[in-house]
Amino acid sequence: MTAVVEMHDITKVYGQGEAEVRAVDGISLTVEPGEYVAIMGASGSGKSTVMNIIGALDVATSGTYKIDGVDIGDLDDDALSLVRNRRIGFIFQAFNLIPRMSAASNVELPLMYRGVRRSERRRRALDALAKVGLADRSHHQPNELSGGQQQRVAVARALAMDPSLMLADEPTGNLDSRSTADVLDLLDEIHSEGKTIVIITHEDDVAERAGRVVTLRDGKVESDVLAAAR
Amino acid sequence: MIFIEALRSGWQAILANRLRSILTTLGIMIGVAAVIILVAFGQGASNSVTSSIQSLGSNLLYVTPENPNRDGEIVNPSVQELTVDDAIALNDPVRAPDIAGAAPERRTAVTCTSEDRSHSTQIVGTWPSFFSINNSPVSAGAYFSNADELSARRITVIGSTVAESLFPESDPLGRQIACNGVPFTVVGVQAEKGGAFANPDDVVIAPLSAVENSITGYGEVSAISVQASSSETTDDAEEQAIAILDERHGTTEGTRDFEVFNQASLLDTANTALGIFTALLGAVGAISLLVGGIGITNIMLVSVTERTREIGIRKAIGASRRFILLQFLLEATVLSLFGATAGLGLALLVAQIEIAGISPSVVPVSVVGAYVISVAIGLFFGSYPAKRAASLRPIEALRHE
Numbered sequence: 001m002t003a004v005v006e007m008h009d010i011t012k013v014y015g016q017g018e019a020e021v022r023a024v025d026g027i028s029l030t031v032e033p034g035e036y037v038a039i040m041g042a043s044g045s046g047k048s049t050v051m052n053i054i055g056a057l058d059v060a061t062s063g064t065y066k067i068d069g070v071d072i073g074d075l076d077d078d079a080l081s082l083v084r085n086r087r088i089g090f091i092f093q094a095f096n097l098i099p100r101m102s103a104a105s106n107v108e109l110p111l112m113y114r115g116v117r118r119s120e121r122r123r124r125a126l127d128a129l130a131k132v133g134l135a136d137r138s139h140h141q142p143n144e145l146s147g148g149q150q151q152r153v154a155v156a157r158a159l160a161m162d163p164s165l166m167l168a169d170e171p172t173g174n175l176d177s178r179s180t181a182d183v184l185d186l187l188d189e190i191h192s193e194g195k196t197i198v199i200i201t202h203e204d205d206v207a208e209r210a211g212r213v214v215t216l217r218d219g220k221v222e223s224d225v226l227a228a229a230r
Numbered sequence: 231m232i233f234i235e236a237l238r239s240g241w242q243a244i245l246a247n248r249l250r251s252i253l254t255t256l257g258i259m260i261g262v263a264a265v266i267i268l269v270a271f272g273q274g275a276s277n278s279v280t281s282s283i284q285s286l287g288s289n290l291l292y293v294t295p296e297n298p299n300r301d302g303e304i305v306n307p308s309v310q311e312l313t314v315d316d317a318i319a320l321n322d323p324v325r326a327p328d329i330a331g332a333a334p335e336r337r338t339a340v341t342c343t344s345e346d347r348s349h350s351t352q353i354v355g356t357w358p359s360f361f362s363i364n365n366s367p368v369s370a371g372a373y374f375s376n377a378d379e380l381s382a383r384r385i386t387v388i389g390s391t392v393a394e395s396l397f398p399e400s401d402p403l404g405r406q407i408a409c410n411g412v413p414f415t416v417v418g419v420q421a422e423k424g425g426a427f428a429n430p431d432d433v434v435i436a437p438l439s440a441v442e443n444s445i446t447g448y449g450e451v452s453a454i455s456v457q458a459s460s461s462e463t464t465d466d467a468e469e470q471a472i473a474i475l476d477e478r479h480g481t482t483e484g485t486r487d488f489e490v491f492n493q494a495s496l497l498d499t500a501n502t503a504l505g506i507f508t509a510l511l512g513a514v515g516a517i518s519l520l521v522g523g524i525g526i527t528n529i530m531l532v533s534v535t536e537r538t539r540e541i542g543i544r545k546a547i548g549a550s551r552r553f554i555l556l557q558f559l560l561e562a563t564v565l566s567l568f569g570a571t572a573g574l575g576l577a578l579l580v581a582q583i584e585i586a587g588i589s590p591s592v593v594p595v596s597v598v599g600a601y602v603i604s605v606a607i608g609l610f611f612g613s614y615p616a617k618r619a620a621s622l623r624p625i626e627a628l629r630h631e
Contacts, residue, residue, distance in 0.1 A: 057546060057625045077621075078550045085548020096543045096628065100246040112235050113548040157547070 002069040004165050004196045005031035005054055010063035011219075012049050023049040024060070025219035031165075031198060036191045038207035039200045041216035048169075050216065051200045055090060055167050056083045068164050085113050089158025093170035095150040097142040097157075103129060104138040107157045114161070121160075128160035129153070132186060148179025155186055166190065168199040172206055184209055233560075236553055240561035243533070251565060254529045258569025258607065259576060261519030262600045266577035268515045270590035272508025277591055279504060283497050289330075289464050290364065291456040291471060293320075296489040311450030312488060314438070317357075319474050320456055326474060328467040330459045333360040334451040336441055342409040342434055344396040351392050353409055353434045355441025361387075363457040371403045371418030374437050382439035387418035389431040409434060412444040456490075464494040512596070519600075522569065523607040530562050530615035541619050542627025555620040562612025563605055570604035 012024040024046045031037050041047040052058035053065060056072055059080075064073055067087050072080065090096070097106045104125045111121035129138050132152040142150050151171060158166055168187065172180040188209060191197050199210060207213050215223045244251045295312050312334070319325075320332035336355040341348060360366070361373050374385050386407070393402050402416045414436055423430045442448050458467035468490050475481075475488055534541070541554060574597060581590040 052625050055546075057628075078552065081545060081548050081550045084546060090546055092628070096539075096546070098540050098543055101242065109544070110547040113544075113550070113553065115232075161547075 002033075003030045003066070004033050004035075004068060005029065005198065006064075006066040006069070007053070008064045010050075010053060010060045010065060012046075012053065012058070013061045022219055024053070026063075027216075027219070027221055028063075029214065029221065029224075031196060033164075033196050034191075034194055035212060036187075036197045036210045037199070037212045037214060038210035039198065039214045039216065040202060040204075040207050041222075042202065044218075045216040046219040047200050047202075047216050049219075051167065051169050054165075054198060055088055055169075056080050081113075085110055085161070087164040089161050089163035089166045091151070091154050091158055091166065091168040091171045093173040095142070095147070095154050095174070097150055097153055099142055102139050102141055103134060103145065103153045103156075106142070106153060107160050110157065110161045124160050125156070128156035131159060132156045146179070147175050148182055151175060151179065151183050152186065155183065155190075159190065164196065166195055166197045168197065170201055171199065172201070172203070180206075232553060232556065236556035237560050237564070239557045240564060243537070243557075243561055244564060247533070250529060250533075251568075254526055254565050255569040255572060257522035257525035258519070258566045258604055259522075259573040261515065261522035262570045262573025262604060263576040263580070264518045264573075265512060265515030265600050265603075266574065266592060266596050267580050267590065268511035269508055269596040270577070270581050270592045271585070271588060272504065272511045273593050274588045274590040276501065276504035276508060278588055279500050280497065283493065283500060289458040289461040289467075290493040291458060291464065291468055292491040292493070293454040293456060293471060293475070294452070294489050294491065295450070296487060312452075312454055313450055316475060316478060317451070317454045319478055320454065320471055322474070326467070326470040328459050328463040328470055330457045331359045331363050332454055332456040332471075333357040333363050334438060335360070335453045335455060336438060336446055337452040338441075338446050340409040340434070340445065342392065342396065342407045344402075344405065344407050347396050347398075349392055349395040351389075351432050351434055353436060353441060353445065355436055355438040355446065357438055360435065360455065363455050366423065367421045368418040369421040370401075371416070373418055379437040379439055382437060382443050384412065384414045384436070384440050384444065385417045386414040386434050386436040387420055388416055388435070389420050389433040390422040391429060391432040392434055393419045407434075410445055414440075461494060464492055468492050516603075519603060519607065523566075523611040526562050526566060526607065527611040527614060529565075530558060530612055531618070533561075534558065534615045534619045537619075538622060538627050538630040541622050542624050542630065545622070545624040546628060551620040554622075555616050558616035558619050559609060559612050562616070563608030566604040566608035567601075570601050574600065 007027060007029040010024055010027045011022060014021045014023055027050060039047050039050060049058070053060050056067065059073065064071060066072070067083060070083065072083055075083065098109065104122065107125035107128055108121045111124060116124070126135065126138060129135050132155050134149060134152055134156065137145060137149060142153070145153065166187070172183055175183065184206065187197060187199070199206065201207055211227045213225050213227070214221060293312065314334050317332050317334035320329055333356050337352055339350065340353045341350050354360070357379060358373055358375055368387060369390070371387070373387060374383070378385055388402065388407070396402065396407060397405065402419060405416050406413050407416060408414070414434070420431065420435070456467065456471055458464040471490055476486065479487055481487055544554065578592065581592050
């Protein structure tokens with residue numbers, strides 16, 4: 001089976017000469033389908049950069065990166081958009097819903113960019129909202145929802161795309177403990193249905209949910225531990 | 231497909247910022263309204279001048295005596311005035327095939343009175359052909375005839391201004407008026423002509439022989455009006471008239487003691503001048519349209535900055551550059567189209583108002599033009615902000631607060 005994420009000797013360098021910063025320094029990482037991986041690290045460890053590269057939001061300075069076996073190293077801006085649209089479901093720390101658009105419209109948006117018909121995407125959006133327990137909030141705008149609810153809408157948006165990879169960047173960073181539990185339970189449920197999940201976090205209790213924990217330090221992989229071994 | 235979706239996204243953005251959208255639209259609205267209204271006023275002025283010139287007779291030539299002089303020095307001391315015989319000579323179908331008719335006019339200021347009213351006006355002694363030459367039908371009564379001219383009957387056709395002044399509440403036909411004490415019977419009232427220059431309705435027209443007999447005495451005439459056979463032949467008719475009169479007066483170009491005034495060339499000159507006038511007005515309107523367009527750029531740039539994060543989100547979840555570009559372009563175009571429509575509505579309203587005697591006439595080309603230009607403005611002034619939005623990098627846009 002093709003690995004969902006296949007990074008080989010990835011580096012990311014910012015600046016030049018004296019000011020050169022190696023945010024990521026030779027990371028190789030493979031995530032197989034159905035895995036639930038947490039990437040941990042203190043701030044400055046390079047985990048945000050890794051997240052941007054995994055999410056195809058940014059391209060590496062050197063090394064190869066394949067999503068579902070597709071090398072994205074030399075894709076242009078529009079092709080990267082397409083890869084993100086087809087293969088990656090993002091869940092951001094700041095929710096990143098579009099203001100003044102209903103929850104259902106927000107969930108529909110990636111499907112619209114994919115060219116799915118209106119009636120079809122409305123149906124899929126409502127299904128996804130029902131799955132995260134917000135069927136009755138489909139007409140609410142983000143500012144009418146609590147933080148936990150907004151993050152669940154974001155999860156629904158990622159789910160509706162049926163992506164190869166759910167990529168969550170500190171998804172509970174802005175949430176209280178109850179909402180945190182809700183969202184993490186939701187991710188557990190999604191994982192149990194066979195989805196591949198990569199979660200970036202600095203909190204141990206969040207990482208505990210994952211089957212595998214990758215710890216970064218100074219742009220390198222410090223440890224890569226399976227839960228069974230813990 | 232992508233077009234409709236981008237249009238829908240743009241439309242959502244317009245609705246999300248209603249006040250700002252309305253203010254932006256206002257700029258375009260004023261610009262479009264200014265173009266349409268100013269051009270309509272130019273056209274209205276042009277129409278009014280053209281119609282008043284045409285009411286004088288579009289194939290009319292007007293011959294007046296003119297002292298030839300160079301720098302104040304009289305070149306030809308033996309000036310001959312225009313005479314009735316000159317008018318007879320111009321009515322020669324062999325030498326002047328393009329002249330349909332010529333009538334001498336003897337004009338002088340008179341005071342005419344009815345039983346209880348008095349009115350200062352101008353009397354014109356002329357031939358019956360004057361009416362057809364000058365395109366002057368009567369609205370009531372009849373013209374005088376050649377027989378009336380031969381017998382010097384004191385009858386008159388009066389202009390509508392004179393009729394209103396002397397007979398405000400009664401029918402002037404068959405009534406007596408006295409001009410400088412000489413009685414005339416009113417047989418007809420000239421149809422109202424209207425006009426931008428001298429009032430052609432403030433006149434009393436009578437047989438030349440009667441006017442000469444009783445008021446002015448015999449001698450030179452004030453002018454000869456000449457009708458060309460058609461508006462295309464006015465230039466030929468002008469040449470023929472000049473040739474005949476030159477021969478009779480023994481004059482050449484430098485010593486000519488008369489002047490031929492060509493109505494058609496006046497119309498051309500007036501139309502050219504008014505065309506420039508209209509173009510200038512349109513240009514003033516176009517400047518405000520340009521300002522409106524810059525307003526769109528401004529607002530779209532603000533909108534791009536304000537929505538940087540939103541654009542980042544859209545790109546992160548898969549919007550292509552093309553989609554973002556299209557969304558912002560369509561947003562700008564929709565704004566300017568709404569402005570154009572509102573501006574058209576405003577212009578059509580204002581065009582109902584008559585200002586300084588000019589009723590504006592909306593030119594269809596200016597309406598179509600205003601629409602085409604506002605779409606162009608949307609595309610042109612929207613393209614820079616749209617490109618900026620489309621080329622935002624998603625990670626940087628997402629970091630934007």
